[in-house]
Amino acid sequence: MKIAVAMSGGIDSSMAAVLLKETGHEVVGLTAELSAGLIARYYGPSRASTNAESARAVAESYGFPLHTVNLENDFYSIIVQPFCSEYLSGKTPNPCIHCDSLIKFDRLLRHARSLGCEKIASGHYARIMKAANGRYYVARGRETVKDQSYFLFMLSQESMKDIIFPLGDYTKSKVRKMAEERRLSAAERPESQEICFIPDNRYAEFIERATGKAPGPGDIVNTVGKVIGQHRGIHTYTIGQRRGLGIASLGPLYVVSIDARNNRIVAGHREELETAGLFADTIHYMRETDLNDRRVLVKTRSTQTPVAAYLKKEDNGILVVFREPQVGISPGQAAVFYGDEMDILGGGIIVRSIKNTTGSEP
Incomplete structure (x- = not known):
């Protein structure tokens, strides 16, 4: 079977491609250009990712082609702009969920089909199943700590019939061991814990650079509306945050809610969360x-x-x-x-x- 593999250059997508290749499938690697240009524009070329080089090394070692697909415009309009808008409105969006359903397993899947691929695979730790009623669904895989099913709940029925998750039956530790046994360069790369388009998880800084907006300071109030401090801009706070409030209190205070309309942060004790x-x-x-x-x-x-x-x-x-x-x-x-x-x-x-x-x- 001819299968496209979405390759980020990391250990998981690399092993997904290798496992499919070793079991006799015709593999075509796809590396999506999503945010490298964006990061280079806001932070300089030195901060842009070099993931494509790692993916290319795996493709060359195992003898399959690697295509680069430029999806930066779609990624910016569908993922980045709504992310910034939501954050500025006091919400905490999860861009990875929308990227999986609208970019990786939509735009990239379309490209895979244009190359004659029957399926697209990725390195997600999850499983795709088919229920007795004929509906496809995602389920947690063998890996529980790094389970990624949560990010996939918006996948469409149309896309799921053509998606494969080769790592669904493996644990993360097993995958790392297999990569080390095959001496994949990806096995040595540190695991990313951040949103791909926000260096160092500095959300507020990115939003200000991307939008040209820096929401002003305002009041921090308690749960009955009494002013107890000042905040630096609502986009620098998230629900449950404890550090950075700068308020003296008999007990720890947390961000209980964000009132964007009135430019206020509501703080309270843990039980008020x-x-x-x-x-x-x-x-x-x-x-x-x-x-x-x-x-x-x-x-x-x-x-x-x-x-x-x-x-x-x-x-x-x-x-x-x-x-x-x-x-x-x-x-x-x-x-x-x-x-x-x-x-x-x-x-x-x-x-x-x-x-x-x-x-x-x-």
Whole structure:
């Protein structure tokens, strides 16, 4: 089978390509140019990624072609601009979710098809399955710590039928060992922990450079509205943040909410971070097409241990009622709904947290 592999130059995508090649498939490497030009423009050429060189070394060693696909314009308009806009509105978006569904497994998949490839593969730690009802869905793979299923909940049914995740049955430690045994140069590269287009995770600095906007300072208030300090700009804060508030208090203070309309940060003690539920919209159905009146497991962050919750359809979205109070619920992030076997039923984008859900659960 002729299979395209989305190659970033890292250990995971490199091993995905190698495993497919070793099992007899015709592999075509695809390296997407997404943000190198953007980073070079804002930070200088020296900061731009050299991932393509690592991917090229693997392709040459294993004798398969590597194509470079320039998607920078799409990436900027579909991912970067909305990210900046959301951040400036007080939300905390997750660009990787939209990049996976709208860039890697849409634009890049189209390019793979234009080359005559039947499938596209990547180095994600997840599995794609097909339910008895005929619907495709993503499920957690063997790797649990680096599980990436959360980022994939918006994949379309049309794209999933042509996607392969060769690492779904491996752990990260096993993949690293296999890469070392094959002496892949990618095995020596440090693992990236940052958003690809934001060097050093300096979000505020990037947003200011990309938009030319630097939101001004304003009040920090407590949960009853009393002014207790000053902030440096709402785009420099996230829900649950503790450091950098600069406020003397008898106990630790956290960012409880961000009031962009009034340019205010609301701070409180940890118990004031607790929420009974959340409301999500932009609902995407995956294994199921109806999530009303369902008991599920929910993740509101990629690294979170799933928590039990009840779902109820409301208006144009879904009300999520947690079995136990949760903290750090951030508008703009995703709420992903799983079944007992860690198969994704669907998910949505968090609009707001809800303090009191009394009467919402049967």
